[in-house]
Structures are given as structure tokens and as C-alpha cells.
Amino acid sequence: GQNIDQPTEMTATEGAIVQINCTYQTSGFNGLFWYQQHAGEAPTFLSYNVLDGLEEKGRFSSFLSRSKGYSYLLLKELQMKDSASYLCAVRDGSNDYKLSFGAGTTVTVRA
Amino acid sequence: DAGVIQSPRHEVTEMGQEVTLRCKLISGHNSLFWYRQTMMRGLELLIYFNNNVPIDDSGMPEDRFSAKMPNASFSTLKIQPSEPRDSAVYFCASLGPSGNTIYFGEGSWLTVV
Numbered sequence: 001g002q003n004i005d006q007p008t009e010m011t012a013t014e015g016a017i018v019q020i021n022c023t024y025q026t027s028g029f030n031g032l033f034w035y036q037q038h039a040g041e042a043p044t045f046l047s048y049n050v051l052d053g054l055e056e057k058g059r060f061s062s063f064l065s066r067s068k069g070y071s072y073l074l075l076k077e078l079q080m081k082d083s084a085s086y087l088c089a090v091r092d093g094s095n096d097y098k099l100s101f102g103a104g105t106t107v108t109v110r111a
Numbered sequence: 112d113a114g115v116i117q118s119p120r121h122e123v124t125e126m127g128q129e130v131t132l133r134c135k136l137i138s139g140h141n142s143l144f145w146y147r148q149t150m151m152r153g154l155e156l157l158i159y160f161n162n163n164v165p166i167d168d169s170g171m172p173e174d175r176f177s178a179k180m181p182n183a184s185f186s187t188l189k190i191q192p193s194e195p196r197d198s199a200v201y202f203c204a205s206l207g208p209s210g211n212t213i214y215f216g217e218g219s220w221l222t223v224v
């Protein structure tokens with residue numbers, strides 16, 4: 001089974017930095033994903049980590065520590081449009097493409 | 112390439128009626144996923160197909176739910192009979208060629224009254 005935990009909500013100011021943590025306990029591991037979902041819309045892919053370390057993609061970075069079962073998504077230079085839900089998802093097997101999602105973290109960016 | 116296309120986008124139906132949700136995959140993608148999203152339970156995998164074959168349907172809630180993939184680019188999710196607790200957003204998604212990115216459709220917003 002899968003157990004994926006992330007905070008329910010976070011609030012930050014425009015221009016600031018926010019870090020969304022995700023911890024997981026899974027029967028196997030073959031990658032961790034972050035998705036962004038705006039209200040009323042579909043999730044969209046942000047990042048993928050399968051090895052330990054930091055992956056940077058513009059204002060967004062994602063970090064993974066497999067030994068700790070831990071990841072974070074770092075959002076820098078926050079903009080109002082970054083207000084959304086951020087979903088952590090884990091793929092649990094080398095031949096199994098299905099993703100198990102966390103409940104999501106709602107980030108609210110204030111002016 | 113067109114994205115994953117779902118229909119209907121919104122449906123309101125009465126309890127007991129049959130509901131059929133449709134999904135067209137991105138060309139060249141051969142794995143398809145049906146997810147359901149509610150406030151209470153978040154995003155749950157219902158079933159996924161690879162090369163038209165159902166690989167894992169352990170997330171299908173009960174016998175009222177069925178899914179088919181008659182060809183490489185199309186799938187249906189059927190609920191018969193529907194119940195109010197089935198009200199949710201149903202997402203179809205496909206796996207990109209790299210095997211590392213799942214692309215979601217816009218979702219079908221179902222309300223059963």
C-alpha cells in the first residue's frame with residue numbers, strides 16, 4: 001500500500017519562497033512526481049525525481065531523498081498565478097506505471 | 112498533438128441512470144488511466160490499461176463500475192446504476208512516450224442527484 005503525506009494548506013506572500021514537503025511510505029519506489037492543479041482544472045505535470053538530489057526547473061525545484069522517503073517542492077519568486085493545489089505522487093514499481101497521489105497542498109499567494 | 116480529450120465535460124443525472132464517460136488518448140500513447148477526484152478522498156486510481164489490456168482494476172469501487180478500451184485511442188468508463196456518492200470529477204490520463212509523464216484530460220464533472 002501507499003502512504004503519502006503533505007500539508008493541507010500553506011499561505012505565502014507574492015515574491016516569497018514556499019517549500020512544500022512530502023513524505024511517503026510505499027511498498028516499492030520508482031519515481032516521485034509533483035503536479036500542479038488549479039481550481040476546476042486538470043493536474044499538470046511539474047517535475048519528476050527518481051534519483052536523490054535537486055532538480056531545478058525555472059522558479060520550481062524538486063528534491064528527493066529516497067532513504068528518508070522525503071521530497072519537497074520549492075516555489076521561488078511566488079506569483080499570484082501560483083495559487084493552486086500541489087500534488088505529490090509516487091510510482092511504486094519498475095513495471096507498474098500507476099501513480100498514487102497525496103491529498104494535495106493548497107497554496108495561497110497573497111499580494 | 113491534441114491532448115487527452117474527455118466527454119462529457121459536465122453531466123448531471125438522476126440516481127439510477129446509466130452514465131458513460133469517454134476518453135480519447137493522445138496519439139502514440141498506449142497506457143490509459145481513469146482517476147476519480149473528490150474533496151474527501153482526493154485523486155484515486157480506478158483502473159489502468161496498457162496496450163488496450165486492463166492491468167490493474169483494483170481501484171474500481173464496485174460492480175456498478177466498468178471500463179473498456181476497445182482500441183488504442185479510446186476508452187469508456189460506465190457507471191450503472193449511478194448513485195449520489197458517485198458524484199466526482201473523473202479524469203482520464205495517458206502516459207507519455209518517456210514513461211515518466213502522465214497527461215490528464217480536462218475531466219468529466221459528474222453530479223448524481
